Amino acid sequence: MKIAIVCYPTFGGSGVVATELGIALANRGHEVHFITYKQPVRLAMLNSKIHFHEVHVPQYPLFKYQPYELALSSKLVDMVKLYKIDLLHVHYAIPHAYAGYMAKKMLEDQGITIPMVTTLHGTDITLVGNHPDYKTAVSFSINKSDVVTAVSQSLKRDTLRLFDIKQDIEVVPNFIDAGKYNHGFTDCQRDMLAGEEERIVTHISNFRKVKRISDIIRIFYRIQQELPARLMMVGEGPEKEGAEKLSEELGIADKVIFLGNSEEIDKLLCFSDLFLLPSETESFGLAALEAMINKTPVISSNTGGIPEVNINGISGYLSDVGNVEEMANNAIKILKDPAVLEKFKSNALTEAKKFDISHIVPIYEEIYQKAFQLA
DSSP, X not given: OEEXXXXXXXXXXXXXXXXXHHHHHHHTTOEEEEXXXXXXXXXXXXXXXXXXXXXXXXXXXXXXXXXXXXXXXXXXXXXXHHHTOOEEEEESIIIIXXXXXXXXXXXXXXXXXXXXXXXXXXXXXXXXXXXXXXXXXXXXXXXXXXXXXXSSHHHHHHHHHHSOOOSOEEEOOOOXXXXXXOSOOTTOOGGGTSOTTOEEEEEESOOOGGGOHHHHXXXXXHHHHXXXXXXXXXXXXXXXXXXXHHHXXXXXXXGEEEXXXXXXXXXXXXXXXXXXXXXXXXXXXXXXXXXXXXXXXXXXXXXXXXXXXXXXXXXXEEEXXXXXXXXXXHHHHHHHOHHHHHHHHHHHHHHHHTTBHHHHHHHHHHHHHHHHHHO
């Protein structure tokens, strides 16, 4: 099968999932074409089964905002015709489902019928898509997709609550490629980041307000009062500066390390003893899953799809959003006793393996076949 994947090519979860899915599909013999404005960050190399086509957006002074949707839909039409692509799989409702639908209609005018699968990831529904300026177009695009999937039961419920959806929504969870994680890095020199007696706590995100970055600093402040520890803050975003300032105000700047964006998340997590994810909302919690596959237990909020991944009392603990005190106490409970920590590490890996990509890719292949029947 020849599949076109449309996604955001950034460090965000939707782009990571789309890229990993495309690579897995190629490994199963499909021909995969990534169509976006730059090469996805997780797409390390191309091969005979993987292709990348860049969407160029002409810059015209007439437009205050350049029309990416038009450029994308035109590119989709051209690539479908040139490579005889069989199916579109668009990740993120805005603007990809809308552009995909326009491409479908343009192709129909030329006698070409192509099915489209739309995967909803989170903020395209709960934050951006629900804005009054976008809501009508998002509803239309979802309803015009041949098959719609969501990455968690929580996101499915939110979509049905916020939009007038006539389509069925199938839940296909995000996934992890367990085979990529051998937990045996020869260069995993833990003492590069912390002393032998110190626990390493980690957070990875885009540092947006929804991630509640200040809560992370305050949780760690409580942790380091009880036991020697360091905090690794991985990522970039608007809340980073405030987090740095708060660390200084609390007198723990020497224990909080800001590492910026990294493409070596697994190596960073191999150092870690605990992962913090106190987000306001998460449609799935891919960062938690990546921590768990690296044997790192998770302290998180109980919002959105996180409880579908992080199992309370097993792979970590769940708390209400903003309950910094309870999150800190649970973190200390895990970190203080080496035997307890080792048990949670083992449990985290066991739970993460349930989301191995080998279980998920066949589900998408079945969905593609269903889309052909419905197109």
